[in-house]
Amino acid sequence: MFRRARRNRETLPRPDRHGSAGRGRESGGGRSGKTTFLKRFLRESDGAIAALSSVSLVVILGMGAFAIDMSYAYSERNLLQVTASAAALAAAPHLPNLSETTEKAVEYAEDNMPPETHGTVLDSSDIVLGNWDPATETWTEGDTPFNAVEITTRRSTVNGNRLDLFLAPILGLGWLDMEARAVAYARAPDAWDVALVQDVTGSFAEEIGDARVADQTMLDCVSNNFSESRMGLTTFTGTSHIMTPMLPVGLPENLSTYVELSDAVDMLDRCGSFGMPPCSGTHIGIGLERGIEQLDSYTPAPGVVGQAIVIVGDGRPDTRNSGSIDYSESDHYHVCGGDCSDGDLAQMANLAADDAASKGYDVFVLFYDESNDDAAAAFFEGLVRGAGEFRRTPNSDDLEDMMFELCSGFRDLRLVM
Numbered sequence: 049m050f051r052r053a054r055r056n057r058e059t060l061p062r063p064d065r066h067g068s069a070g071r072g073r074e075s076g077g078g079r080s081g082k083t084t085f086l087k088r089f090l091r092e093s094d095g096a097i098a099a100l101s102s103v104s105l106v107v108i109l110g111m112g113a114f115a116i117d118m119s120y121a122y123s124e125r126n127l128l129q130v131t132a133s134a135a136a137l138a139a140a141p142h143l144p145n146l147s148e149t150t151e152k153a154v155e156y157a158e159d160n161m162p163p164e165t166h167g168t169v170l171d172s173s174d175i176v177l178g179n180w181d182p183a184t185e186t187w188t189e190g191d192t193p194f195n196a197v198e199i200t201t202r203r204s205t206v207n208g209n210r211l212d213l214f215l216a217p218i219l220g221l222g223w224l225d226m227e228a229r230a231v232a233y234a235r236a237p238d239a240w241d242v243a244l245v246q247d248v249t250g251s252f253a254e255e256i257g258d259a260r261v262a263d264q265t266m267l268d269c270v271s272n273n274f275s276e277s278r279m280g281l282t283t284f285t286g287t288s289h290i291m292t293p294m295l296p297v298g299l300p301e302n303l304s305t306y307v308e309l310s311d312a313v314d315m316l317d318r319c320g321s322f323g324m325p326p327c328s329g330t331h332i333g334i335g336l337e338r339g340i341e342q343l344d345s346y347t348p349a350p351g352v353v354g355q356a357i358v359i360v361g362d363g364r365p366d367t368r369n370s371g372s373i374d375y376s377e378s379d380h381y382h383v384c385g386g387d388c389s390d391g392d393l394a395q396m397a398n399l400a401a402d403d404a405a406s407k408g409y410d411v412f413v414l415f416y417d418e419s420n421d422d423a424a425a426a427f428f429e430g431l432v433r434g435a436g437e438f439r440r441t442p443n444s445d446d447l448e449d450m451m452f453e454l455c456s457g458f459r460d461l462r463l464v465m
Contacts (some may be wrong), residue, residue, distance in 0.1 A: 060286040075437055121224055124166075128201045128228035131160040131169060133358035133463055136199040136232035141256045142195050142454035143177065143234055144194035144272070153199055161201070164218035167209020174200040180233040187301065187465055195465065201265035202226070206461050209417055231465035239276035239352035240458045241265060241294065243339040243409075248283045248362035249330050253318035255444035257414060259360055262414070266358065269455035271297045271306050280342040281312050283394040284335030285319045286328030286367070294342050298383060330366040332431070334409070335359065340404050354458065355409050360447065362416040364424040367395030394427060401431045410434035414450050417442050 132415050139153035150172050156172035178189040180196035187196060203211045206223040210225045244263055254260065263281070270277045280294040291312045295305040319327035339357040348355065367390055383399070384392035411433040417425055417440050431440040437457070439450045 049185060059294070096176075102335065108148075121215070121226070124203060127161060127166075127224050128169065128203060128226060129230070129461075130229045131157050132199045132201040134229040135170060136161055136197055137229040137461065139175070139197050140232040140234040140461055141197065141269075141452070143197060143420050144192075146177060149177065149197055150159065151161055153197070154320075157199075157201060160359045166203065168207050169201045169203065169209065170199065171202075171207060174202065177199075178361055180231065180234070182235070182464075187276065187462070195235060196231055198229065198231045198465075199324065200227055200229045205280070215427075229465070230463055234284065234459075235454075235460035235465045239278070239298075239349045240270065240274045241278040241352060241355045242270055243274075243280050243282065243294065243342040243346060243355075243357045245282045245284060245335040245339045245357060245359045246323050247285075247332075247335070247363070248319050248331070248365065249361075250319055250327050251330075252362050252416070255362070255418075256316060256318055258267065258444035258447050259312055260316045262451040263316065264310065265448050265451045266455055267297065267306070267309055268315060269452060270298045271302075273455070273459060274298055275301070278346070278349075279309060280339075281309060282335060283325055284338070285325045285329060286331045286334075286335040287325045288331075288338040289323075289325045290338055291315070291323070294346055312409065329393075330361075330363050330369055331393050332359065332361060332365055333393060333398075333400045335361075336397060336400035336404065336431070340400065340407065340409065341406070343409055354435070356412055356417040356436070356453075357404055357409055358414065358454065360413045360414045360416070361428065362418070364421070364427050365390050365397060367393060396425075397431060401433050405433035408434070408438040412436040412454055413438045414447060414454070415440045416447060418444070433440065 072348050090310050108152060115401040135153040135156040138156040139149045142148040142152050154170055154172070162171045163169075176189050176198040177194040178196055178198060179191035179193060182189050187198070189198065202225075203209050204227065205223075206225075211226060213223060215378055242265060245323060246259060247255065270279050275298040277296070277298045279297050281291040283289050283291060295309055296302045297306045298304060315323055317324050321327055327415050336357060336359065339359075343355050343357070367388060370444050388396075401411050411431055413428045413431055413436070415425055415428045415438065420442060425440055428440075428453060437454065439454065441447065441450060
């Protein structure tokens with residue numbers, strides 16, 4: 049039994065090295081055949097795969113170029129448009145003066161898109177004055193009267209600041225020329241009358257030169273932009289003095305009265321000087337009352353759209369150094385009957401502001417605040433009436449820009465293209 053079993057085991061088929069019994073290598077049905085086929089396929093497909101990979105890489109890079117560069121170009125084009133619009137709106141209030149219009153437009157363009165990053169996006173030749181006709185909504189380059197300005201900003205070969213792309217050169221597109229355009233319109237109504245009330249107290253002595261520049265800026269703005277406008281000048285300390293009545297100053301018809309008012313502005317000096325009220329405290333209410341008298345003294349032109357009192361001051365009501373001033377001379381001085389405190393003067397200033405509002409006069413305030421006095425600022429801001437505004441600065445040399453911005457606000461300023 050034992051030997052027979054051993055002999056039978058020896059006659060069993062021997063499994064091959066791959067573990068398959070009864071199947072030879074020649075059958076082609078084993079893993080060896082599959083492996084051979086795969087090797088052959090890979091060897092014969094190497095070139096096709098390499099070519100397909102190359103094409104795919106170009107497509108992928110092209111899509112990346114489109115996504116990255118087009119996003120960059122869109123962002124830059126949008127920035128050009130914002131810059132053109134900002135420059136146009138900043139420049140339009142300076143019309144019709146070409147040099148001032150150009151200066152302001154370039155300033156805003158460079159602030160929005162610094163030359164060190166974007167190159168020169170606004171050349172002076174791309175600042176064009178002209179006329180906008182609101183009735184027909186038509187812009188005419190070079191036509192007068194100049195009431196609009198066209199601004200064109202560029203990233204271009206001409207300006208030497210074309211937009212170089214990152215990945216698009218692999219598709220043959222290395223750079224772009226682009227531009228943006230905006231037209232701003234500044235419509236001036238026939239008349240806006242301004243009674244300017246200037247603080248000349250001792251505390252304003254060192255800054256009076258900057259106040260003269262600011263007041264002249266208001267005069268020039270009103271004269272150049274409002275053909276039927278009037279303007280007057282009043283000074284105040286503890287008392288008040290009308291330096292010029294409300295004079296027609298719209299140019300060119302009223303050159304002589306413009307010169308008269310300009311001369312009065314040039315004479316502004318600290319209290320106690322020739323032609324100035326005495327140094328006698330700070331009574332803003334009496335300055336406001338004189339401004340009201342100015343606006344009450346004439347019949348406005350038919351086209352007038354506003355009458356304004358503009359106060360330029362630097363301190364709260366103050367009875368110090370008032371001397372022998374008799375406060376009872378004013379319609380509003382019944383508050384204290386002549387023997388007044390600082391609080392009484394503040395109350396009278398607010399009563400005068402209320403009187404101005406009741407007559408339809410807007411009260412604007414420019415506050416020079418070197419001492420950073422929040423209480424004084426709050427008092428001055430409380431005098432604003434009607435469509436008036438409050439502006440505050442610790443630097444007297446800012447008064448000029450603030451005055452110009454205030455005058456510019458009298459106009460209808462908007463983008464039209």
